[in-house]
Amino acid sequence: MRDERRDGGVGAERWRVETGGKIRTTPVVRRGVVYVGSDDGHLHALDVDSGAERWRFEAGSMSSSVPAVADGTVYLGGDARLYAVDVATGTQQWAFTPDGKLYPTPAVVGDTVFVGGYDDGAILYALDAGSGSERWRFEGAGVSPTVADGTVYAGNPTGDDGGLYAVDIDTGMERWRFGGGSAVGTAPTVTEDTIYVGYRDDCLYALDAATGAERWRFDGGRYHPRSAPAVAEGAVYVGCKDGYLYAVDATSGDRSWRYATGGAISSVPAVRDGTVYVGSYDGHLYALDAARGTEQWRFEAGGGVWSLAVVDGTAYVGSHDNHLYAVTVAERTDAARPAPTRSEGDGADSTDASGERRDGA
Numbered sequence: 088m089r090d091e092r093r094d095g096g097v098g099a100e101r102w103r104v105e106t107g108g109k110i111r112t113t114p115v116v117r118r119g120v121v122y123v124g125s126d127d128g129h130l131h132a133l134d135v136d137s138g139a140e141r142w143r144f145e146a147g148s149m150s151s152s153v154p155a156v157a158d159g160t161v162y163l164g165g166d167a168r169l170y171a172v173d174v175a176t177g178t179q180q181w182a183f184t185p186d187g188k189l190y191p192t193p194a195v196v197g198d199t200v201f202v203g204g205y206d207d208g209a210i211l212y213a214l215d216a217g218s219g220s221e222r223w224r225f226e227g228a229g230v231s232p233t234v235a236d237g238t239v240y241a242g243n244p245t246g247d248d249g250g251l252y253a254v255d256i257d258t259g260m261e262r263w264r265f266g267g268g269s270a271v272g273t274a275p276t277v278t279e280d281t282i283y284v285g286y287r288d289d290c291l292y293a294l295d296a297a298t299g300a301e302r303w304r305f306d307g308g309r310y311h312p313r314s315a316p317a318v319a320e321g322a323v324y325v326g327c328k329d330g331y332l333y334a335v336d337a338t339s340g341d342r343s344w345r346y347a348t349g350g351a352i353s354s355v356p357a358v359r360d361g362t363v364y365v366g367s368y369d370g371h372l373y374a375l376d377a378a379r380g381t382e383q384w385r386f387e388a389g390g391g392v393w394s395l396a397v398v399d400g401t402a403y404v405g406s407h408d409n410h411l412y413a414v415t416v417a418e419r420t421d422a423a424r425p426a427p428t429r430s431e432g433d434g435a436d437s438t439d440a441s442g443e444r445r446d447g448a
Contacts, residue, residue, distance in 0.1 A: 098374070098384040101401065101413040102138035106131060109393065110405030112192075113355055116398040117156045120174070123394075123403070123411055124152050130163050131411075132177060135401070138413060142177030146170055152191035155200070157216070162200055164191020169202050171219060181219035185212060192274075194232045194239070196256065201239050203229025211241050211252075213259060223259035228252035231274035231315075235296070238262060240282060242271030251275060251284055253299060263299035267292060273325075274315040281337070283323050285312025291325055291333075293340060303340030307333055313351060314365075319358035320377065324365075326352025332365050332373075334380060344380035348373060350391060354405075357397035364402055364416065366392025372404050372414060386414050 108126025115122045120141060121133045128148060132141040146152070146165025154163040160180060161172045167189045171180040187206025194201045199222065200214045209229040213222040228251070230242040239254050250271045253262040268288030275284040281302065282294045289311045293302040307327055314326040322343060323335045328351045334343040350368030357364045363377040368391035374383040390408030397403075400417040 095415075097415055097417065098386055099415050100386070101415055103410045103412045104131070104133055104138040104140070105410050108409055109390075109407050110409065110411055111353075111393040112151060112153045112405065113394045114396045114403040114405060114411065115154050115156055115161075116396060116403065117174070121403055121411070121413075122154045122156060122161055123405060124154065124163065124165075125409070127409075128165070130154060130161070130165075130172065130177075132161075132174070133411070135398075135413070138411070144170070144172050144177045144179070155193045155195045157195040160216070162193045162195060162202075162216075164189050164193065164202065169193060169200070169214070169219070171200075171216070183212075183214055183219040183221075186210065190230050190244075192231060194234050196234045199256065201232040201234060201241075201256075203232060203241055205229065205244065209241075209243050209245075211239065211254060211259075213239075213256070225252070225254050225259045225261070227261070227264070228254070230271060233275045233277055235277040238296070240275045240277065240284075242275070242284070245270050250286060251282070251294070251299070253296075265292075265294055265299040265301070272311045273313065276316045276318055276323075278318045278337075283316040283318060283325075283337075285314075285316065285325060287311045291316065291323065291335060291340075293323075293337070305333070305335050305340045305342065307331070307345075313353040315355045317356040317358055317363070319363075322377065324356040324358065324363050324377075326354065326356060326365055326367075328352075330367065330369075332356065332363070332375070332380075334363075334377070346373070346375055346380045346382070353393055354395040357395060357402070359397055360417065362416070364395060364397050366395045366404060368392070368407075370406075372402060372412075374416065386412075388412055 106125035129143040152164040169183040185204035190203035204210045211225040211229040228241040232241040250267040272287040273285035291305040316325045331345045348367035354366035372386040388406040394405035402414045404412040
């Protein structure tokens with residue numbers, strides 16, 4: 088099995104772009120443009136076909152900011168401020184400065200931007216998307232806001248007085264909170280009536296989205312989940328600090344399989360057409376059979392893989408070597424390119440009795 092394929096087919100590198108710093112956060116792809124932040128302090132807007140730079144925006148420290156794109160604007164955090172930037176020109180439209188610290192990854196729904204901060208406690212802000220003016224704030228949560236069905240779900244960074252909160256998007260009033268065993272460790276993922284979220288007590292939780300009641304918890308036993316869960320075809324996929332990608336039954340919480348990489352996993356898994364893609368700090372992008380956990384192929388980057396997005400047959404891979412890679416994972420069709428949204432994963436391996444997948448490379 089080759090580590091990196093150069094034959095132009097699946098697993099082959101299409102292009103790479105070097106930035107001035109590590110790429111730790113998930114790239115976002117909209118209308119033929121890849122938006123990605125770098126430790127060089129810039130948001131880079133790149134052409135999906137060639138990697139050519141369209142523009143860059145200087146935001147200062149933004150190593151953990153995942154941009155949100157909606158209605159001609161990209162929203163991102165940097166230097167303790169939230170910026171709104173024109174998608175066509177890269178020019179600043181407005182900036183919001185919170186009280187104290189900013190948790191730099193926003194979510195956008197309709198005409199409202201949600202972003203978290205910290206000032207003697209976590210704060211969730213609701214801002215006007217057009218002007219950046221504050222509409223309301225909620226004290227108690229603010230990390231990794233995720234919006235679904237009229238509710239914004241956000242975590243508390245310390246676990247004090249609740250770990251995950253559900254807040255009404257219109258009023259800013261609390262609907263429920265779930266404490267769990269510690270602080271929230273990942274962004275929540277919401278599908279239909281269930282929320283999946285990792286905590287720093289080494290557990291993945293499934294919660295009722297309406298009430299916050301616990302449905303099940305999965306204890307991997309070693310190191311807390313690092314990546315937001317991905318949910319597809321009745322399974323939950325989550326990467327952990329122990330280097331394993333776990334596949335867990337979405338209904339029961341039972342482990343289906345796990346696959347050992349050579350380093351911690353912080354990239355959000357992506358599931359497409361029966362394959363789950365995940366990056367590892369060991370410097371590889373892995374393509375695994377989603378049902379069995381067997382390795383199909385791997386791509387070797389020049390450093391640890393910290394982030395990943397798969398769109399229209401291409402994986403965009405952020406690496407510790409300062410590069411963003413575009414890697415072919417399937418045939419692309421122009422019609423499959425997504426329009427902007429308002430908001431917002433063949434090996435010879437063997438399976439033991441516990442369902443654990445071993446790296447057969």
